[in-house]
Amino acid sequence: MKKYVIVVAGGKGLRMGGDIPKQFIPLKGKPVLMRTLEAFYAYDPQMELILVLPVDQQAYWKSLCEKYAFTLPHRIADGGETRFHSVRNGLALVGEDGLVGVHDGVRPFVSPEVIGHCYEQAVSAQAVVPVIDVVETVRRIEENGSTTTVPRDRYKLVQTPQVFTVSLLKHAYHQEYKPAFTDDASVVEALGIQVTLVKGNRENIKLTTPFDLCVAEALL
Ligand SMILES: Nc1ccn([C@@H]2O[C@H](COP(=O)(O)OP(=O)(O)OP(=O)(O)O)[C@@H](O)[C@H]2O)c(=O)n1
């Protein structure tokens, strides 16, 4: 079955700050985004890689590819106003059949096992999302401002890649954008489709703040 991955890196990285966008920051000498694309290539060299980047960063990315002799074949789509719009732009480059994963460009530590489980399960389950357990106690803020402990075993932390049949994801992304669409599973669920959960890997962190870079360097 044909496999695609849309690696989204179209955001602004406001919480990370810094001089260069977080997806280009070198981790032990190699830019984050190259590590992320390599993780998918290592799982399946036949997989089609689609990278979503802001238009004004595409020339810089090409210069980085030359500088680092990065030759993995990939196509580029334009970043959009929100993650939803970036994914939709990437989907326009995906053919009509097969499986498509959507992965955050700033999650370079996804394991080959997790990538494998997500794509394998999606063949029958149509919509698959990796999750990990919550390891701390969780409190909910009520409308009146008081707080309550909630049963943490009823909650999971959601990662990427989120993998779907191409037809389902394309259908889902025809919907109008809603702010509640914080990932791809929420877009698919709005069609009334159930999502299947598989075990993620704890190292698969989303590099969001400078602290995450310290963790990332320690993981390598
Ligand atoms: N318009 C957008 C916004 C986000 N993303 C991507 O979605 C992933 C998860 O988003 P996040 O970590 O929030 O990245 P940013 O939006 O860049 O960060 P921030 O919210 O701190 O600005 C990132 O790989 C990011 O590049 C995207 O492709 N297009």
Ligand SMILES: C[C@](O)(CO)[C@H](O)COP(=O)(O)O
């Ligand atoms: C898709 C995601 O990484 C799943 O946890 C997350 O929802 C992205 O959120 P962000 O606010 O765009 O970083």
